Amino acid sequence: MQAHDSRLESILDSVEALFARDGYHATSMRDIADASGLSVAGIYYYIPSKQIALAMVCERIFDRLDAGVPTPDSAATPIELLQRFVRSHLRYVLANDSAYRVLLHDMELLEGAASERVRLRKRNYFRSLAHMIARIDPAARFTARLAAGALFGMLNWAPTWYRAEIDGNCDQATDALTSLFLGGLLASGNVAEALL
Amino acid sequence: MQAHDSRLESILDSVEALFARDGYHATSMRDIADASGLSVAGIYYYIPSKQIALAMVCERIFDRLDAGVPTPDSAATPIELLQRFVRSHLRYVLANDSAYRVLLHDMELLEGAASERVRLRKRNYFRSLAHMIARIDPAARFTARLAAGALFGMLNWAPTWYRAEIDGNCDQATDALTSLFLGGLLASGNVAEALL
DNA sequence: GGAGCGCTCGAACGAACGTTCACTAGATTC
DNA sequence: GAATCTAGTGAACGTTCGTTCGAGCGCTCC
Numbered sequence: 416m417q418a419h420d421s422r423l424e425s426i427l428d429s430v431e432a433l434f435a436r437d438g439y440h441a442t443s444m445r446d447i448a449d450a451s452g453l454s455v456a457g458i459y460y461y462i463p464s465k466q467i468a469l470a471m472v473c474e475r476i477f478d479r480l481d482a483g484v485p486t487p488d489s490a491a492t493p494i495e496l497l498q499r500f501v502r503s504h505l506r507y508v509l510a511n512d513s514a515y516r517v518l519l520h521d522m523e524l525l526e527g528a529a530s531e532r533v534r535l536r537k538r539n540y541f542r543s544l545a546h547m548i549a550r551i552d553p554a555a556r557f558t559a560r561l562a563a564g565a566l567f568g569m570l571n572w573a574p575t576w577y578r579a580e581i582d583g584n585c586d587q588a589t590d591a592l593t594s595l596f597l598g599g600l601l602a603s604g605n606v607a608e609a610l611l
Numbered sequence: 612m613q614a615h616d617s618r619l620e621s622i623l624d625s626v627e628a629l630f631a632r633d634g635y636h637a638t639s640m641r642d643i644a645d646a647s648g649l650s651v652a653g654i655y656y657y658i659p660s661k662q663i664a665l666a667m668v669c670e671r672i673f674d675r676l677d678a679g680v681p682t683p684d685s686a687a688t689p690i691e692l693l694q695r696f697v698r699s700h701l702r703y704v705l706a707n708d709s710a711y712r713v714l715l716h717d718m719e720l721l722e723g724a725a726s727e728r729v730r731l732r733k734r735n736y737f738r739s740l741a742h743m744i745a746r747i748d749p750a751a752r753f754t755a756r757l758a759a760g761a762l763f764g765m766l767n768w769a770p771t772w773y774r775a776e777i778d779g780n781c782d783q784a785t786d787a788l789t790s791l792f793l794g795g796l797l798a799s800g801n802v803a804e805a806l807l
Numbered sequence: 808g809g810a811g812c813g814c815t816c817g818a819a820c821g822a823a824c825g826t827t828c829a830c831t832a833g834a835t836t837c
Numbered sequence: 838g839a840a841t842c843t844a845g846t847g848a849a850c851g852t853t854c855g856t857t858c859g860a861g862c863g864c865t866c867c
Contacts, residue, residue, distance in 0.1 A: 419843085438720070440636030444825060456827080457845050465825065520716055524634070541772075561787055564772040565765045572764025576737075582757060591757055598798030599791040615813085640855060652857080653815050661855065 423461050426451045430462075431472045435513035439469060439521040470529035473522050476514045477536040480507060484543050493550040494597070500544060501596075502589045505570050509585050515574050541567065552600055566596050619657050622647045626658075627668045631709035635665060635717040666725035669718050672710045673732040676703060680739050689746040690793070696740060697792075698785045701766050705781050711770050737763065748796055762792050 429450040433442045444465060448455045462468045483503030485496050508515040525533055541563060548566070549559035557565075569592050582588055625646040629638045640661060644651045658664045679699030681692050704711040721729055741759035748758065765788050778784055 422844095438634075438636060440634065441720075443823075445823090453844095454846050455825090456847075459826075460844060524637075557787055557791060558778070560772070561778060561784070562791070564768060565788060565791055567772075568764040568766070568768025569761040570764070571768060572760060576756070576760040576763075582754070588757070591753055592761055595753060595758070595761055595795040596791075597795070599793070599795030602794030602798050639853075641853090650816050651855090652817075655856075656814065 419461075426453075426458065426461055427468070427471055427475060430468050431475075431513045431517055434469065434472065434521050435516035439465075439524050466526060467529070469517075469521060470525055470533065472517055473525065473529075473533045474536075476518055477533065477540065479511075479514070480504070480540060481536070483507060484540070493547060497544075497547045497551060497597075498589075498593055500547060501566070501570065501593050502586065505573060505589050505592070506585055508571065508574055509577060509588075512574060515571075519571070548600070551597075556602075557600065562596075562600060569596060615657075622649075622654065622657055623664070623667055623671060626664050627671075627709045627713055630665065630668065630717050631712035635661075635720050662722060663725070665713075665717060666721055666729065668713055669721065669725075669729045670732075672707075672714055673729065673736065675707075675710070676700070676736060677732070679703060680736070689743060693740075693743045693747060693793075694785075694789055696743060697762070697766065697789050698782065701769060701785050701788070702781055704767065704770055705773060705784075708770060711767075715767070744796070747793075752798075753796065758792075758796055765792060 426447070430442075430447055433446055433450060437446070444455050444458060447468070448458050451458065462471070483500070483506075485491070485499040485503070487496060491499075522533060522537075544566065545559045545563035548562045552559070552562065573588065573592070577588060579585070583591075622643070626638075626643055629642055629646060633642070640651050640654060643664070644654050647654065658667070679696070679702075681687070681695040681699070683692060687695075718729060718733075737759060740762065741755045744758045744762070745755035748755070753761075769784065769788070773784060775781070779787075
């Protein structure tokens with residue numbers, strides 16, 4: 416039972432890395448078998464199908480993302496909560512390149528019930544950030560929906576350009592992006608609009 | 612000659628739509644033939660291979676993106692130039708969902724010389740925005756590199772959440788995102804950092 | 808009226824795909 | 838020690854893949 420589970424986890428590690436590198440469709444069950452040190456048929460002892468392998472990998476990723484969502488405690492200010500969320504999210508996507516790429520490229524290839532389930536988790540994750548933002552912005556120059564979309568864009572795009580040796584370590588990038596976002600969110604309105 | 616070229620263009624329209632909807636690997640030459648009203652063999656009269664079809668589609672997309680990059684004229688302020696760039700870019704990615712999806716998902720599947728060429732065009736496009744930003748920010752709280760990455764993230768992520776009936780028309784979204792970005796870029800520093 | 812050309816086709820190629828099958832060596836249970 | 842279960846295998850299934858080939862159109866030019 417325990418041996419079975421840890422073996423499954425290591426297979427999913429391989430699957431995640433292969434899907435990230437080559438994409439879902441360009442990864443064959445032979446590739447997965449080779450990377451896992453099993454025969455092709457042996458893989459099917461642990462995973463019923465390639466589709467379900469993708470579903471398992473996606474669920475794992477959201478398990479880890481959700482674990483980073485800060486729970487509102489009475490001591491923390493809304494801005495502190497946002498800062499924690501950004502730090503957790505950015506750390507994950509920058510440190511787990513495979514997961515980021517599966518999420519970006521392959522998640523939408525899910526079908527059926529698994530697709531619905533993962534899509535719901537994605538929406539909930541998005542909303543948890545939107546709620547934090549709504550609690551911050553007093554003047555509400557922007558809808559929380561738009562602001563959350565913009566912030567997620569800044570964060571999820573980071574892996575495409577970020578390089579630690581140029582842009583500083585992950586926490587420095589977090590601080591910069593958070594400051595850029597909050598500066599825009601809380602700017603008194605006339606600061607930017609007068610210039611347009 | 613002319614008939615040949617317009618036929619090729621219409622085939623590339625089909626290819627772009629199919630790659631966008633199903634992805635490069637899940638699109639077969641049979642699919643392309645059906646969508647183009649030709650036989651499979653007939654497609655190869657216009658396109659030497661599936662790989663080159665992808666390269667052609669990517670080049671077309673950058674032709675259109677580049678056409679929207681504003682040329683600096685003496686009358687326009689740096690902020691006006693940025694505004695024009697953002698408007699042009701966002702209009703394109705929101706109105707051309709197929710192109711956006713090919714760019715996001717399939718461009719990286721290019722191989723060989725075509726890959727290098729397209730990658731270079733992407734980098735140049737990124738740099739044209741970074742240069743505009745560098746000319747705006749006087750205090751330089753952020754590197755132009757980070758600011759351009761953040762802005763591109765905001766814009767390129769928009770197709771994943773933007774819906775005209777909720778978020779207003781494309782120009783309204785442009786104004787909101789530009790204002791959010793410029794507000795953060797030009798914020799006096801202590802506005803946001805005092806809160807962290 | 809035949810030669811050449813631009814364009815299109817059906818048929819086929821070998822290779823790779825996801826999945827299933829019958830089977831086995833070893834451990835566990837009764 | 839017979840029966841059952843776990844973990845794994847090699848071989849094969851039918852299908853689809855990207856690509857190629859030879860041939861057949863309708864057209865223009867000599």
